[in-house]
Amino acid sequence: MITNKVLIVDDEPSIVKMVQMVLQKEGFSQIYTAGSCKEAIDQIARHGADVIILDVMLPDGSGLELCGKLRAYGNPYILFLTAKVSDLDVLAGFAMGGDDYITKPFNPLEIAARIKARLRRTDERTTLDAGQRSDRKVYRYGRFQLSEIEGELLVDEKPVNCPAQVFQLLLHFCKHPGIVFSKTQLYEAVWGIDGLGDDNTVMVHIRRIRERIEFDPSAPTHLMTVRGLGYKLVKEPMTR
Known part of the structure; x- marks a missing residue:
């Protein structure tokens, strides 16, 4: 039985019921639902949440705006459900604090798989924090420094806000400097599911x-694109 709390926020009862049934079959025992922004706030204030499945379009507001409000109640894993697939829509979702997204129509088993992978990764990192802190490092590359123990990013010696998934992706690059990773490899390494990433x-x-x-993010010198292959982090910033 999985005791992590899941909140499903969607105004389509058929979708809520379908996702809820699949999650129950997959072992989740604490599932709450909401059909509006107001109900979602009420539910998370009352029960909390480790995972939030959040529709982008809700009857009393935008799920994107709601995402920021839900973050005030902790650091849940937020998975957007959206019929929108443009780059700008995806960027907006991540900018508001989302961790991942899936487009409608979708297979609810994929949602369950993504959630389980995320929770598994969180448990693994918690174990590392408890038992292997002495082995963890501070990574220094050019103008930035990443501390794995403190979960802190410093740029030009100043702390910079870094959401969890952004931090984990940068940490993966820091641990493997100079190695080219494809998008699929990065998704598997950070999000935890092979072949289900976008x-x-x-x-x-x-x-x-x-x-x-x-x-200049448009002309990077640290995190480089290797055309046709993927991305790599260079030890010394490249000059242009």
């Missing part, structure tokens, strides 16, 4: 990293 998820998080560590 290229936009990785691309948007790459952009979010560059916005933090590069002088």
